[in-house]
Amino acid sequence: MRALIVEDHSDTLRVLSLLLGRCGYQTVTAKDAGEARSLLDEMQIDVLISDLGLPDGDGLDLVQEAKQKQPLKAIALTGRDSAEERKAGLKAGFDFYLTKPIDFHELRQALGTV
Numbered sequence: 001m002r003a004l005i006v007e008d009h010s011d012t013l014r015v016l017s018l019l020l021g022r023c024g025y026q027t028v029t030a031k032d033a034g035e036a037r038s039l040l041d042e043m044q045i046d047v048l049i050s051d052l053g054l055p056d057g058d059g060l061d062l063v064q065e066a067k068q069k070q071p072l073k074a075i076a077l078t079g080r081d082s083a084e085e086r087k088a089g090l091k092a093g094f095d096f097y098l099t100k101p102i103d104f105h106e107l108r109q110a111l112g113t114v
Contacts, residue, residue, distance in 0.1 A: 001111070002026045002043070006036045006050040006062065007077070012102075016049070019104060025111070033057035037065065045072050047114050049107075052078040052089065060092040067093045073114035077102055 003025050007013040010031065017027045028043070030036035033054045039045070048066050052059035063074045076094040078085075089097045096110040 001046045001114075002028065003047045003049055003111070004028050004030065004036060004039055004045045006030045006033065006048070006054065006059070008032060008051060008053075008055050016102070020111075023108065031055075033059075033062045036062055040066050040069050045070055047111065048072055048074040049077060050074065052076055052080055052085075060088060063093040075107070075110050075114075077107070 003020055005013060005016050005027055007016065008031055013029050013031065017029050020027050028039055030039055033056050036050070048063060050059040050062055059076060059078070066072060066074065074094045075096040075098060076089045077098050077100060079100045081099045086097045095114060098106055098110065
């Protein structure tokens with residue numbers, strides 16, 4: 001399974017990519033929405049794992065665009081934890097909405113479902 005991880009915090013991005021790689025996932029990474037859009041144009045992605053607050057856009061817009069381009073699943077990883085924001089994330093197209101700090105076991109369960 002190829003996972004695109006979009007996260008502007010470089011340490012979080014690196015650790016997620018490393019951990020998922022060790023679990024057998026092929027990972028590609030992007031530090032912002034623009035870079036993610038380019039990768040979505042270049043390759044097939046099975047699952048998008050994205051922060052919502054990106055330096056050049058919003059993860060909500062990104063997931064909508066991604067799902068128009070490809071039949072993928074999407075997981076939000078965010079510090080935004082209100083019921084309203086969770087509802088907006090799911091409405092935008094995220095299949096799972098996980099909050100930070102990241103529980104890696106919870107992320108793996110979500111990935112197992114997709």
